[in-house]
Amino acid sequence: MSQFGYKGKGLEFLTSNKIEIGNQVKIHADLIYSGVIMPRYEHSDDHHIVLKLKSGYNIGLELDKIKKIELETTSAIKKEVIRRSSQPNxxxxxxxxxSTGGTIASRIDYRTGAVTPxxxxxxxxxxxxxxxxxANIDTEVLFSEYSENLLPEHWIKIAEKLDSYSTSEYDGIIVAHGTDTMQYTASALAFSLAGFPKPVALVGSQRSSDRPSSDAALNLIAATRFLIEIxxxxxxxxxxxxxxxxxxxxxxxxxxxKNHTxxxxxxxxxxxxxxxxxxxxSIEKDKMFDIPKREYVPKIKFDSRVLLIKYYPGLDSKVIDYATDSGYRGIIIEGTGLGHVGKTMYAAIEKAKKNGVFIGMTSQCIDGMVRMTVYDxxxxxxxxxxxxxxxxxxxxALVxxxxxxANSKNSDEMTKLMKESIALEFSD
Amino acid sequence: MSQFGYKGKGLEFLTSNKIEIGNQVKIHADLIYSGVIMPRYEHSDDHHIVLKLKSGYNIGLELDKIKKIELETTSAIKKEVIRRSSQPNxxxxxxxxxSTGGTIASRIDYRTGAVTPxxxxxxxxxxxxxxxxxANIDTEVLFSEYSENLLPEHWIKIAEKLDSYSTSEYDGIIVAHGTDTMQYTASALAFSLAGFPKPVALVGSQRSSDRPSSDAALNLIAATRFLIEIxxxxxxxxxxxxxxxxxxxxxxxxxxxKNHTxxxxxxxxxxxxxxxxxxxxSIEKDKMFDIPKREYVPKIKFDSRVLLIKYYPGLDSKVIDYATDSGYRGIIIEGTGLGHVGKTMYAAIEKAKKNGVFIGMTSQCIDGMVRMTVYDxxxxxxxxxxxxxxxxxxxxALVxxxxxxANSKNSDEMTKLMKESIALEFSD
Incomplete structure (x- = not known):
């Protein structure tokens, strides 16, 4: 057992109190905290120690505010957890x-409150x-980016990496990912790796892993159980x-x-x-959910010349002309209601179609079916x-x-692909 | 009591069976229907009669399928309803x-199944x-449009009409409106008529008024009760x-x-x-809801040179340049998560700002706060x-x-307006 990651005042504090990483302690500060001393990571300051609370959350406690630290009996289970974490079974x-980055792979700087990946x-x-x-977890870093900075080229790297493990000995793969664009990456993987033979779990967290109330640990544990058991x-x-x-x-x-910030x-x-x-x-399956069966033929290509346009009163149809004239090959409209736009858009849509631009209709309502036969x-x-x-x-639809x-020879084939259910993108 | 609206075979059928508008009848067709014979509107065909069911819904019954029609005793209450509907109290x-149009002001053509406003x-x-x-209801038609065709110029017409009634004897005003862009019009009225002294209810329906399962009647009745009682x-x-x-x-x-199609x-x-x-x-008030108090000074102007952009992986920042170069004065970004876009957008955003374009950040999550101090x-x-x-x-935010x-002299004043709560657009 080392004092991994602690230095300066933090290391001094732990050493002088004869406390080691993994010890169950009670810390008297503004409140009394009970938990396990956790390792710190490189670049950390020396004014805080990190405690894992019983709730599973980590908390950073400022040394200057600690009045007393008491060693509690380390439970047999906790000792076993610590032993196994250093010895693969x-x-x-x-x-x-x-890991691709994101909040789940971030730490908070307790001095500034800033979060970095x-x-x-x-x-x-x-x-x-x-x-x-x-489980025995092997780890690999793909990149360290917040997901708002991930682009279709990153989707390709993740998909190619997953593809390279399609016949590996792994029971499942976790992709740690920022939550901001996780749904876009998930869709990109679902289409490009349709029929992938292993379970893959994209896991993120809304609060960074070393922060009280982080959801990282529980999401990772649940994902691991899901991959192994199901x-x-x-x-x-x-x-x-x-x-x-x-x-x-x-x-x-x-x-x-992602429906909440x-x-x-x-x-x-x-x-x-x-x-x-x-x-x-237990792990409960929804009775309506069917795993789509499909032969695994990876198609890891994307053409990002697609514009997503939400229709609104006052939208100038010249934006559609701009897309047509700039060489966009597809437009996804978030129409109103059942899939409508105002008449002022018609001429620009007609021009786009004449120029071979694919135009697909979805609804800004987000939930419910587009039905374009009901109204004029x-x-x-x-x-x-x-x-x-x-x-x-x-x-x-955008992804x-x-x-x-990128995976069709002509517009007929492309339109056919769009109407076909490839990866459960249409639900009943 | 007239046979209002019925002609040809429909009129003949009613006359020969000695049935009048407002009669409570039992009709034997594919099922047995119990309800009140309703008036028909101009342009209707002569093959159907319209029955208001006990549920409040109207249904169109095809004459050829009616096996028998029986007059039931008209209740005292129903008689009173019919009497009052023709004699203001x-x-x-x-x-x-x-009325501005929309499904609520639409009828279904029973021959084709099409809906027209x-x-x-x-x-x-x-x-x-x-x-x-x-209530005594006075009626006025502003226009007859599906709301996907309403533009900021229609918002202005509705707002000016409401303003003209701001000191009238009406206890409240109902605006019948299509549901597709109802939320945009509602926001436009809330800002341009902030402090309006009368209650206004925008009412729509998801199914047309003369259709079984239409929500029009119940929404109108509830809106009227709300205006009068609250x-x-x-x-x-x-x-x-x-x-x-x-x-x-x-x-x-x-x-x-509008969260469902x-x-x-x-x-x-x-x-x-x-x-x-x-x-x-009863009518129950949410305990957290506070009516915003504000002096009524109508400001009925809009500048539609605003582009709404949803950020996504692969979005080309040239769209922002296009907006800047085309004379847009504002851009509302639907960012990811807490209010982010990828780094590839920064240069275009900087250029837009230098050109005096207002750029406001919202979240495509829709729910939750934008917080831009948490991450880099x-x-x-x-x-x-x-x-x-x-x-x-x-x-x-777009509206x-x-x-x-349109209602500020310079960009400082405009930004100040954007940060101020004018019409409860920020909630806690």
Missing amino acids: PKLPKILLL ALTAAELNASVPELSII HSPGIFVVMHNNSSDDEIACNWATRVR SRRDAFKTIGGPPAYIVKAN SGRDLLNLGVIPLGNMIPET KTMWAL | PKLPKILLL ALTAAELNASVPELSII HSPGIFVVMHNNSSDDEIACNWATRVR SRRDAFKTIGGPPAYIVKAN SGRDLLNLGVIPLGNMIPET KTMWAL
Whole structure:
């Protein structure tokens, strides 16, 4: 047992109090905190020590505010957790943890309150010692980016990496990912790796891993259990299902959306329940959810010349002309209601279609079906060649269009791909 | 009592069976239907008669399929309803019903199944005779358009019309409106008529008024009760609160969103409950809802040179350059998560700001606060001059930007307006 990561005053404090990493302690500060001393990571300051509370959350405590630290009896289970985390058990299932960055791989700087994406996959794994009880986790860093900076070229790197492990010995793969664009990456993987033979869980957190109330540990543990116990091939997004810690949702990649800026249960399956819910002692499958069966033929290409346009009163149709004239190959419209835009858009849509631009219709309502045969407005747009996209959510439709454009020979084949259910992007 | 609207075979059928408008009848067709014979409107065919069922819904029955029609005893209450609907009662509150079109003012053509926006406000009123029990309704047609065709110039016409009634004898005003862009119009009225001294209810329906399962009648009745019983000045959107018929929600204009393409309870207040809920025997106010108090100074102007852009991986920043170069004065970004865009957007945002374009940040999550001080990405964007818009929903932020640009002398004053709560567009 080392004093890993601690230096200066922090190391001095622990040494003088004869406290080691992994010790169960009681710390008297503004409140009395009970928990396990956690390792610190490189670049950390020397004014804080990190405590894992019983709730599973980590908290940073400022040395100057600590009045007293008491060593408590380290429980047998905790000792076992700590022992296993340093010694792989060959009998356990093997899981690969790929890190792309994001809050889940971030730490907070307790001096400034700022969050930076600096945790390696190994550190992330080490910060959740419970994982080593249920699986041997290998780790690999793909990149360290907040997900708002990920582009289709990053989707390709993640997909190619996953493809390279398609026949590996891993029971499943976790992709640690920022939550901001996680649904876009999930859809990109679902289309480009349709039929992937292993279960893949994209896991993020809304609060950084070394922060009190972080959801990282529980999401990672639930994802690992889901991969090992269910063996459901395909791409899932695994995040909190509600605001307490008793349910983690496994959402199917193409049907999930980030619906809240900060709640831990921000991710919701649109138009239905999540595919699976991980509970304390069970993993429950939604009875309506069917794993799509498909031969695995990876098609890892995207054409990002697609514009997403939300229609609104006052939208100038010249934006559509701009897309046509600038060489865009697809436009996804977030229409109103059942899939409408105002008449002022018709001429520009007609011109775009004449220039071979694919135009797909989704709804800004987000939930519910696009139905373009009910009203004149919808029928007019169908006559102009706009393709209704059922209840595909707009962000999924955007990614699918990028994918279908890059993986079809002509516009007929592309339109056919768009109407076909490739990865459960249409639900009933 | 006339045979209003019936002609040809329909009129012949009613006459030969000695049935009049308003009679309670039992009709034997594919099923046995019990209800009240309703008037038909101009342009109707002569193959159907319209029956109002006990549920409040209207149904069109094909003459050829009717096996038998029986006159039932007309109840005293029903007689009274019919009497009052043709004779205004001066003791009742006065309500103005303005019609702008939309499904609520539409009828279905029973031959083709197509829906057209052809009902006048008077016909709409006549189709819900229950209204005459609780209020004297005057009607006026502003236009007959599906709301996807309404533009900021229509917002101005509606606002000016409402303003002209600001000191009238009406207890409240109903605006019948298509649901597709109802939330945009509601926000436009809330900003341009901030402090309006009378209650205004925008009312729509997801199924046309003469259709079985139409929500038009119940929404209109609830809106009328709300206007009369609560007297809460301001702009509300009054629509079903759930999928049954026992709760109608009165949503505050700037906080409401159409979240489903077809459900009758598609409209939801974002981030909290509706301001009021109309139940069978009561109207309940949410304890957190406070009516904003403001001196009424109408500012009925909008500048539609505002572009709404949803950020996504692969978005080409040239779209922002296009807006800058084309003379747009504002851009509302639907960023990811807490209010982020990828770094590839920064240069275009900087150029837009240098050219005096207002850039406001909302979140595509729709629910939750934009917080741009948590991550580097957010701080970078703040440094570039992007204005965080709290938890204003993107569509409301778009309308507010159009309004603030047209009602401020310079960009400082405009930015100040954007940060100020004018019409409860920020909620806690």
